[in-house]
Amino acid sequence: MIEVENLSKTFNGIKAIDGVTFRVDKGEILGFLGPNGAGKTTTMRIVTGYMPATGGSARVAGFDVYEQSLEARRRIGYLPENPPLYHEMTVRSYLRFVSKIKGVGAKQREPGVDDVIEKCRLQDVAHRIIAKLSKGYKQRVGLAQALLGDPEVLVLDEPTIGLDPKQINDVRQLIKGLAGSHTVVLSTHILPEVSMTCNRVVIIDRGKIIAVDTPENLTSKLRGAERIYLEAAGAAEALQKALEGVPGVSKVLAEGQTGEVSRFHVESQLNQDIRRDLASAVVRGGFGLLEMRTVTMSLEEVFIKLVTSEDHSGVQAA
Amino acid sequence: MKNILAIFGRDFKSYFYSPIAYVVLTIFVLLAGLFYSNIFTAIVESAMMQGMRSQQYGQPAQPIDVPGMVARNFFGTLSVILLFMIPMITMGLFSEERKRGTIELLLTVPLTNIQVVLGKFFAGLTFFCCMLGLSFLLMGTLFYFSTPSLGPIFSGYLGLLLYGASLVALGMFVSTLTENQIIAAVLGFGMILVLWIVDAFAGSTGTVMQQIVSYLSVIQHLEDFIKGVVDTPGVIFYISLTVFGILLTYRSVESYRWRG
Ligand SMILES: Nc1ncnc2c1ncn2[C@@H]1O[C@H](COP(=O)(O)OP(=O)(O)O)[C@@H](O)[C@H]1O
Numbered sequence: 315m316i317e318v319e320n321l322s323k324t325f326n327g328i329k330a331i332d333g334v335t336f337r338v339d340k341g342e343i344l345g346f347l348g349p350n351g352a353g354k355t356t357t358m359r360i361v362t363g364y365m366p367a368t369g370g371s372a373r374v375a376g377f378d379v380y381e382q383s384l385e386a387r388r389r390i391g392y393l394p395e396n397p398p399l400y401h402e403m404t405v406r407s408y409l410r411f412v413s414k415i416k417g418v419g420a421k422q423r424e425p426g427v428d429d430v431i432e433k434c435r436l437q438d439v440a441h442r443i444i445a446k447l448s449k450g451y452k453q454r455v456g457l458a459q460a461l462l463g464d465p466e467v468l469v470l471d472e473p474t475i476g477l478d479p480k481q482i483n484d485v486r487q488l489i490k491g492l493a494g495s496h497t498v499v500l501s502t503h504i505l506p507e508v509s510m511t512c513n514r515v516v517i518i519d520r521g522k523i524i525a526v527d528t529p530e531n532l533t534s535k536l537r538g539a540e541r542i543y544l545e546a547a548g549a550a551e552a553l554q555k556a557l558e559g560v561p562g563v564s565k566v567l568a569e570g571q572t573g574e575v576s577r578f579h580v581e582s583q584l585n586q587d588i589r590r591d592l593a594s595a596v597v598r599g600g601f602g603l604l605e606m607r608t609v610t611m612s613l614e615e616v617f618i619k620l621v622t623s624e625d626h627s628g629v630q631a632a
Numbered sequence: 633m634k635n636i637l638a639i640f641g642r643d644f645k646s647y648f649y650s651p652i653a654y655v656v657l658t659i660f661v662l663l664a665g666l667f668y669s670n671i672f673t674a675i676v677e678s679a680m681m682q683g684m685r686s687q688q689y690g691q692p693a694q695p696i697d698v699p700g701m702v703a704r705n706f707f708g709t710l711s712v713i714l715l716f717m718i719p720m721i722t723m724g725l726f727s728e729e730r731k732r733g734t735i736e737l738l739l740t741v742p743l744t745n746i747q748v749v750l751g752k753f754f755a756g757l758t759f760f761c762c763m764l765g766l767s768f769l770l771m772g773t774l775f776y777f778s779t780p781s782l783g784p785i786f787s788g789y790l791g792l793l794l795y796g797a798s799l800v801a802l803g804m805f806v807s808t809l810t811e812n813q814i815i816a817a818v819l820g821f822g823m824i825l826v827l828w829i830v831d832a833f834a835g836s837t838g839t840v841m842q843q844i845v846s847y848l849s850v851i852q853h854l855e856d857f858i859k860g861v862v863d864t865p866g867v868i869f870y871i872s873l874t875v876f877g878i879l880l881t882y883r884s885v886e887s888y889r890w891r892g
């Protein structure tokens with residue numbers, strides 16, 4: 315549905331994005347993840363036809379966003395980073411206006427507006443002036459605006475930014491509900507967001523894509539090591555020695571002890587299941603195994619690892 | 633066409649959501665009213681003086697076209713007042729869209745840039761026409777007291793409309809240059825000041841240079857219209873200036889896409 319190829323954009327000689335390539339299939343939710351200034355907004359602005367690329371191409375539903383801009387734009391609903399709201403209008407009159415400029419026919423306009431008002435749960439504020447709404451409501455009006463005209467593709471730039479946790483949850487549920495019928499690209503610099511809403515994640519940093527994968531795979535595969543949490547009874551130092559002696563273990567971190575119970579984080583090498591060996595080593599050493607579980611690295615940690623590593627060669631776009 | 637109307641409708645209505653429209657209209661009515669009553673009294677007085685003098689000396693009274701003179705003077709004054717009101721009409725057209733980020737909406741929906749520009753131009757022009765309409769309430773009193781000849785009044789309004797259209801187009805262009813409404817207004821006044829100075833230069837036509845400058849003066853062309861002459865060079869001048877302003881705006885909006 316969206317094909318971005320080797321896209322680059324230069325502002326006054328500075329590369330905002332450089333050779334960005336990815337694709338999004340129909341019905342998929344793709345997360346665009348990266349720190350501030352990574353190039354997320356720039357990429358989205360090019361895909362939505364707001365600005366042309368310096369190099370490369372982007373196609374939406376088969377239409378080139380530059381050459382066949384109007385056709386592409388007809389199929390995109392876009393929520394810019396700052397919701398584009400006319401503050402003096404009421405929610406309903408604003409949505410009517412957006413329907414008009416999106417070319418929604420006169421007959422479908424009112425039902426369409428009612429529909430997005432319901433989807434975004436704006437019934438209570440439909441007749442209020444936008445300026446008077448809370449941040450959360452404004453964001454939802456922005457989202458409602460993007461949904462008008464029922465576009466096949468939704469491009470949402472940081473849809474949950476500045477919202478409180480409850481509002482964030484609402485918006486995420488809403489976005490999840492759109493999957494299947496819509497193709498969604500959303501950007502965020504908040505990591506749990508992608509693992510909660512997206513099927514696939516593109517990680518971008520300093521204008522370059524450094525990884526594309528499912529959130530689950532990213533957390534396990536890209537991490538380079540599994541981490542196991544282990545609690546056992548016995549002398550801490552002897553325990554640590556025993557754990558370090560298990561083949562496949564790369565690192566043992568003591569996490570402290572209470573009484574005779576010691577806690578450890580054990581890191582293993584890539585794709586090795588060491589739990590069995592760990593358990594038998596503990597038991598063989600005469601210690602009492604109290605607890606053992608796999609700790610999946612949070613996306614946050616994966617991310618930090620990815621963007622702080624000087625060499626991205628270990629991480630290839632999947 | 634539908635798209636232009638959509639933009640036009642929202643922009644025109646938005647004038648009345650903000651206090652600016654009311655302030656502009658009030659200032660305009662006050663200024664126009666003040667000048668109108670001054671002009672009116674001065675001309676009626678001088679006409680009466682002249683009438684009395686001619687009676688004293690026993691000469692036949694010279695016929696004086698009082699309503700015509702009032703109209704001519706008033707048109708001249710209006711052109712100056714309007715020159716200073718127009719930047720206030722046009723300052724927000726694009727600068728507000730940029731400031732609030734709504735330009736990103738306008739440029740990513742299936743609208744062409746020229747549709748956006750024309751919708752906004754007509755919104756500004758229509759608001760300008762509201763001002764002209766208000767001035768007609770004053771001018772209309774002439775019809776109450778007398779029967780002024782319609783020709784010069786018609787051509788005067790036509791002239792002001794063309795003149796207004798060109799200034800709205802130029803003011804709209806200026807509003808694309810900044811995100812700040814106030815700066816847009818100040819730039820607009822600056823532009824007008826330049827036109828003003830050009831006009832002062834054109835005061836006495838002598839050299840070729842002065843003739844060129846005179847041709848470029850926005851006010852100079854109005855004079856024929858006010859005298860009751862619809863002259864083709866004037867019409868062409870204002871229409872080309874309007875088209876020029878619209879094209880500049882179009883180019884400028886196009887360049888947002890490149891600058892982001
Ligand atoms: N209009 C612009 N002019 C100049 N530089 C820009 C412009 N837009 C973005 N940039 C630069 O491009 C880089 C990427 O920005 P952006 O796409 O907004 O990142 P993100 O959305 O991921 O935070 C930043 O370094 C930013 O300063």
Ligand SMILES: [Mg+2]
Nearest residue numbers: 354355356395
């Ligand atoms: Mg951004």
